[in-house]
Amino acid sequence: MKKIALFGATGSVGTSTLDIVRAYPEQFKISVLTAHSKTDDLAKLALEFQPDYVVISNEGCLEELRSHLSDFRGAILAGSDGLDEAACFDGYDLMVTGIVGFAGLKSLMKAIETGHDIAFANKECLVCAGPLVMGAVKKHGVKFLPIDSEHNAIFQVLDNKQKESITRLILTASGGPFREKRWADLNAITPQQAVAHPNWSMGAKISVDSATMMNKGLEIIEAHHLFDIPVDKIRAVLHPQSAVHSFVEYDDGSLLAQVGPADMKTPIIFALGYPQRLKTPGKRLDLLSSRHDFSFYPIEKGHFPLFDRAQEALTSGLEATTVLNSANEVSVGAFLNNQIEYQQILDCVDFALDNIANENIETLDNVFEIDYKTRIQVKNYIKHKSS
Numbered sequence: 001m002k003k004i005a006l007f008g009a010t011g012s013v014g015t016s017t018l019d020i021v022r023a024y025p026e027q028f029k030i031s032v033l034t035a036h037s038k039t040d041d042l043a044k045l046a047l048e049f050q051p052d053y054v055v056i057s058n059e060g061c062l063e064e065l066r067s068h069l070s071d072f073r074g075a076i077l078a079g080s081d082g083l084d085e086a087a088c089f090d091g092y093d094l095m096v097t098g099i100v101g102f103a104g105l106k107s108l109m110k111a112i113e114t115g116h117d118i119a120f121a122n123k124e125c126l127v128c129a130g131p132l133v134m135g136a137v138k139k140h141g142v143k144f145l146p147i148d149s150e151h152n153a154i155f156q157v158l159d160n161k162q163k164e165s166i167t168r169l170i171l172t173a174s175g176g177p178f179r180e181k182r183w184a185d186l187n188a189i190t191p192q193q194a195v196a197h198p199n200w201s202m203g204a205k206i207s208v209d210s211a212t213m214m215n216k217g218l219e220i221i222e223a224h225h226l227f228d229i230p231v232d233k234i235r236a237v238l239h240p241q242s243a244v245h246s247f248v249e250y251d252d253g254s255l256l257a258q259v260g261p262a263d264m265k266t267p268i269i270f271a272l273g274y275p276q277r278l279k280t281p282g283k284r285l286d287l288l289s290s291r292h293d294f295s296f297y298p299i300e301k302g303h304f305p306l307f308d309r310a311q312e313a314l315t316s317g318l319e320a321t322t323v324l325n326s327a328n329e330v331s332v333g334a335f336l337n338n339q340i341e342y343q344q345i346l347d348c349v350d351f352a353l354d355n356i357a358n359e360n361i362e363t364l365d366n367v368f369e370i371d372y373k374t375r376i377q378v379k380n381y382i383k384h385k386s387s
Contacts, residue, residue, distance in 0.1 A: 217310020
């Protein structure tokens with residue numbers, strides 16, 4: 001039986017993971033459950049799955065969580081220290097990283113350093129600390145299995161023994177809800193419109209990133225670090241149907257693709273069962289459906305300016321991608337809270353990138369310091385603009 005630590009149990013990745021665990025009770029056991037602040041949901045899951053550890057990252061929610069779990073026999077922890085302790089717990093085999101954003105980096109590194117295999121859905125960690133994360137993966141000899149649909153697709157069709165024969169990696173992007181609109185025309189977009197993805201059911205932050213196409217820019221950065229492929233050999237194309245999740249093109253002209261439904265259960269069950277292939281409890285793709293007439297289009301420069309900024313940051317180095325991510329997380333949060341307009345997400349990111357301090361990133365502490373400084377700068381910028 002494979003024991004799983006599920007970090008981010010109440011989000012979209014967590015929900016899909018738990019559906020798979022329910023379908024395979026003889027093969028998987030939940031040993032750790034974490035959430036940020038949804039105490040009711042986390043308590044219900046704790047009572048259902050009876051893990052060894054339950055962690056709420058928002059320390060202010062700890063007493064409420066405990067009040068729901070008076071008869072629970074496992075450990076109930078909170079905050080960063082609680083996440084660290086659970087990540088280092090030796091009673092699980094595989095961590096599933098469903099925590100959104102930079103917040104998942106520290107516990108991810110703790111899990112790797114204590115020898116745990118990883119099913120990885122947190123692209124922001126590689127965007128900000130790719131060489132450090134992948135260096136730790138190599139040093140500690142752990143499996144690192146991507147469950148972002150695009151990177152999972154590449155993982156399935158990439159021949160690591162012949163990487164020198166790879167012409168390019170091609171990631172696909174639906175284009176989100178504003179694929180056919182110009183950036184200049186998006187001045188009155190509401191959070192409700194931005195999170196209404198046409199194909200995928202996801203959390204609010206990643207849905208906004210998909211609308212701006214920042215998500216695809218972050219995924220290109222992730223692919224560069226994850227697969228150790230040069231920047232100039234990675235591109236993205238628009239594919240409105242979200243059925244072909246990525247391609248790997250080889251020098252002999254072969255173009256290998258992974259095709260499947262727009263359902264996170266597909267890459268997640270691949271990672272949970274790896275190297276076995278288990279029967280999915282999720283959707284299947286009907287190739288005979290007229291909806292799946294596959295089409296592909298180039299991403300025109302300037303059409304999605306935040307996608308352009310991500311590519312530019314990648315060529316500038318790790319500090320730039322860290323600043324990019326931190327500024328984006330703060331500004332998307334502000335947009336979702338109706339503090340700024342949709343187009344001002346770009347203004348915030350540009351402000352942060354224009355004020356890079358040109359610091360080298362050699363350690364995890366460097367990453368955390370740059371992230372902290374950027375968040376303060378962008379929050380002050382937003383406050384100044386709204387005053």
